[in-house]
Amino acid sequence: MKKTFIITTLVEHKPGVLSKVSSMFWRRNFNIESIAIGAAERKDLARMTIAVKGEERDAQRLIGQLEKLVDVLKATILNPEDAVIRELALIKIRTANSRIRSDVFNYVEAFRGRTVDLSPESIIVELVGNRSKIDAFLELTKKFEILEVSRTGETALLRGPGSVKLND
Amino acid sequence: MSRMSGAQALIKALEKEKVEVIFGIPGGQIMPIYDALLDSKIRHVLARHEQSAAHMADGYARASNKAGVCMATSGPGATNLVTGIATAYLDSSPVVAITGQVPTSQIASDAFQEADIIGITTPITKYNFQPRSVEEIPKIVNAAFYLASTGRRTPVLIDIPRDVQSEIKKVDFAEKFIIRGYKASPKPDPLKIKKAAELIFKADKPFILAGGGITNSNAFRELKELAELLMAPVGTTLMGKGCFPEDHPLSLGMVGMHGTKEANYFIMKADVLLAVGCRFSDRTTGKLEEFSPDAKVIHIDIDPAEMGKKRDVDLDIVSSADKAIDALIEILKQKMKKKESKWQKRIKELKDRFRNEINDSKGISPPKLLKLLREALPLEAIVTTEVGQNQMWAALNFKAIKPRTFISSGGFGCMGFGFPAAIGAKVAKPDVPVVDIAGDGSFRMTENSLATSIDENIPVIVVILNNSVLGMVAQWQRLFYNRRYSAVNLGDNPDFVKLSESYGAKGKRINSLDEFTDTINKALKEDVTTVIDVPIDPEENVFPMVPAGRSLKEIIE
Numbered sequence: 001m002k003k004t005f006i007i008t009t010l011v012e013h014k015p016g017v018l019s020k021v022s023s024m025f026w027r028r029n030f031n032i033e034s035i036a037i038g039a040a041e042r043k044d045l046a047r048m049t050i051a052v053k054g055e056e057r058d059a060q061r062l063i064g065q066l067e068k069l070v071d072v073l074k075a076t077i078l079n080p081e082d083a084v085i086r087e088l089a090l091i092k093i094r095t096a097n098s099r100i101r102s103d104v105f106n107y108v109e110a111f112r113g114r115t116v117d118l119s120p121e122s123i124i125v126e127l128v129g130n131r132s133k134i135d136a137f138l139e140l141t142k143k144f145e146i147l148e149v150s151r152t153g154e155t156a157l158l159r160g161p162g163s164v165k166l167n168d
Numbered sequence: 169m170s171r172m173s174g175a176q177a178l179i180k181a182l183e184k185e186k187v188e189v190i191f192g193i194p195g196g197q198i199m200p201i202y203d204a205l206l207d208s209k210i211r212h213v214l215a216r217h218e219q220s221a222a223h224m225a226d227g228y229a230r231a232s233n234k235a236g237v238c239m240a241t242s243g244p245g246a247t248n249l250v251t252g253i254a255t256a257y258l259d260s261s262p263v264v265a266i267t268g269q270v271p272t273s274q275i276a277s278d279a280f281q282e283a284d285i286i287g288i289t290t291p292i293t294k295y296n297f298q299p300r301s302v303e304e305i306p307k308i309v310n311a312a313f314y315l316a317s318t319g320r321r322t323p324v325l326i327d328i329p330r331d332v333q334s335e336i337k338k339v340d341f342a343e344k345f346i347i348r349g350y351k352a353s354p355k356p357d358p359l360k361i362k363k364a365a366e367l368i369f370k371a372d373k374p375f376i377l378a379g380g381g382i383t384n385s386n387a388f389r390e391l392k393e394l395a396e397l398l399m400a401p402v403g404t405t406l407m408g409k410g411c412f413p414e415d416h417p418l419s420l421g422m423v424g425m426h427g428t429k430e431a432n433y434f435i436m437k438a439d440v441l442l443a444v445g446c447r448f449s450d451r452t453t454g455k456l457e458e459f460s461p462d463a464k465v466i467h468i469d470i471d472p473a474e475m476g477k478k479r480d481v482d483l484d485i486v487s488s489a490d491k492a493i494d495a496l497i498e499i500l501k502q503k504m505k506k507k508e509s510k511w512q513k514r515i516k517e518l519k520d521r522f523r524n525e526i527n528d529s530k531g532i533s534p535p536k537l538l539k540l541l542r543e544a545l546p547l548e549a550i551v552t553t554e555v556g557q558n559q560m561w562a563a564l565n566f567k568a569i570k571p572r573t574f575i576s577s578g579g580f581g582c583m584g585f586g587f588p589a590a591i592g593a594k595v596a597k598p599d600v601p602v603v604d605i606a607g608d609g610s611f612r613m614t615e616n617s618l619a620t621s622i623d624e625n626i627p628v629i630v631v632i633l634n635n636s637v638l639g640m641v642a643q644w645q646r647l648f649y650n651r652r653y654s655a656v657n658l659g660d661n662p663d664f665v666k667l668s669e670s671y672g673a674k675g676k677r678i679n680s681l682d683e684f685t686d687t688i689n690k691a692l693k694e695d696v697t698t699v700i701d702v703p704i705d706p707e708e709n710v711f712p713m714v715p716a717g718r719s720l721k722e723i724i725e
């Protein structure tokens with residue numbers, strides 16, 4: 001059965017690593033939905049969260065290919081039940097009049113988003129949640145004029161005190 | 169700690185890695201390194217094309233079990249290496265490539281002879297480095313050799329900007345590069361070994377498929393011991409040729425598209441398939457879904473990324489071949505009782521029946537010639553091949569008895585590989601004869617290596633199976649395109665005898681098998697570079713053959 005797998009990886013935090021990892025995705029024909037990367041708990045490490053669509057076997061293959069890269073220190077599939085998974089989206093919507101604006105506000109409230117920029121003609125909404133929540137918001141607000149969307153891709157951590165870290 | 173230039177630091181670091189020889193061609197952005205090389209004992213072999221330099225380093229590595237080193241200038245020199253690096257990568261051969269680069273301040277400015285060789289070689293190296301300071305050079309060289317020759321072996325590239333080569337700094341050779349994300353030699357999981365042993369113990373029809381991983385981990389003794397303990401037949405991939413003596417009663421030869429009839433027959437009947445150090449390439453398995461359909465598969469390989477990449481397996485054991493086989497023997501030797509089974513009887517019976525026919529030829533028969541070559545050569549002699557019919561005739565008919573005596577571009581199928589690889593192998597093993605089995609098309613791709621062979625006094629023998637066509641392509645056009653021959657005629661071939669003589673080599677055209685035997689014996693005695701031109705019928709096919717994408721049962725003979 002095809003579904004989205006969330007893979008968390010620890011990689012060397014240095015130039016060129018992202019390009020090596022992403023070039024492998026293309027080469028090996030993986031169906032990547034998003035990649036989120038940023039500094040990890042140690043200065044010399046970055047954590048990369050990859051959402052990949054496919055069968056369990058594809059996800060396992062991806063782990064094999066990732067771990068083969070010298071700059072990847074660890075790669076694990078996260079079980080969604082055991083993990084906190086979040087994405088951040090910034091969505092700019094045209095609000096030509098006050099009726100539209102208050103309409104949009106209603107959705108923002110229902111989705112527990114925040115308005116982070118306000119101008120006479122547009123607002124920027126900040127939304128945090130899992131992918132499907134953001135997808136749902138975008139679906140429902142399609143009737144407005146959406147000017148720009150920027151999503152970070154999903155990022156994730158294991159729940160509880162356990163952690164995916166270097167065993168050194 | 170002493171003060172030296174980046175170029176001197178590089179050469180000293182290479183000496184510390186016990187490098188004996190570098191194959192290469194100089195140029196503007198690598199001049200400081202070539203200058204420093206003059207003060208070293210390391211031998212330099214001047215190639216005539218960087219692709220050949222890389223193949224030479226690769227041939228040296230495959231023959232010697234040590235990393236081979238090639239070197240080129242920036243830009244076109246570096247990109248010319250790429251085909252050779254890719255060839256080594258696909259066949260898991262440890263090659264360290266060193267390239268010059270434009271000065272740091274000019275990188276990314278499209279400077280004269282600049283190429284992003286780091287970007288270009290990322291998919292065909294395990295790792296690549298671009299030192300930006302002199303101090304980094306020793307530890308990078310140390311890491312490069314470590315990475316290239318451990319784990320699944322691969323090429324590694326070091327790209328050195330020209331300013332880093334000439335800058336003078338205090339250099340410390342004790343520092344180590346830390347490679348945290350790299351697992352060099354995983355140990356086999358004892359639980360999985362136990363399960364594998366149980367599967368094998370219960371098997372009625374076990375089959376061992378042995379690949380290049382046996383050679384790369386020196387697991388020759390282990391493989392032989394296991395096969396004899398189980399009395400299991402052994403088939404090899406093209407890369408595995410030589411890892412199990414092909415004159416052994418349990419040897420069935422090569423499996424796959426141009427595998428032997430017996431190997432392809434029995435691998436399809438097996439109930440347990442022990443695949444060691446191989447990767448289920450399409451040339452080996454034929455139609456993957458129908459490959460060895462009833463077998464429970466135990467896959468042993470050092471590269472975790474190979475597990476389940478092609479075929480779903482019942483047991484995946486990530487380990488070097490020697491360690492895993494040793495662990496299996498440890499358990500099995502207490503259990504196994506030697507008794508001939510039905511499977512073994514059947515193999516004996518059929519093996520003899522399958523073996524004996526060689527199709528008739530119009531002229532000189534390539535299979536017969538290769539059998540004569542086997543008789544003429546000592547067992548330690550090294551044979552390399554080009555790509556195409558010559559390669560498959562050699563794989564089928566030239567029995568490799570000793571490890572590392574059959575060297576061929578398997579994964580990449582790179583025409584032009586065999587001749588420079590033979591030169592590299594001869595440098596590694598100067599005391600054994602080295603013979604390149606060539607097609608006329610392939611030979612012409614790197615024939616200018618004759619100059620290297622003569623100038624550097626590296627005598628090798630080339631046997632050109634000369635059909636005046638791109639034979640393997642012609643064979644496919646004959647069999648699958650209704651004899652519509654497109655762009656395969658090499659009618660403009662030069663006179664190979666004169667060509668060789670003009671380089672200072674010996675050339676000889678032969679017209680019969682007897683003449684071939686005489687010529688090869690003479691060449692072996694004289695130990696000078698000799699090119700033997702063997703005219704053969706352009707319509708000759710390599711059989712048996714399984715058409716691409718078909719099951720191994722569908723053999724054409």
Ligand SMILES: Cc1ncc(C[n+]2csc(CCOP(=O)(O)OP(=O)(O)O)c2C)c(N)n1
Binds near residue numbers: 556584606635
């Ligand atoms: C560099 C390269 N180019 C093209 C091919 C495709 N190819 C495979 S076999 C072959 C013909 C080889 O001809 P020749 O070397 O004369 O050998 P023969 O098959 O006649 O023995 C070609 C063109 C290849 N394998 N490698």
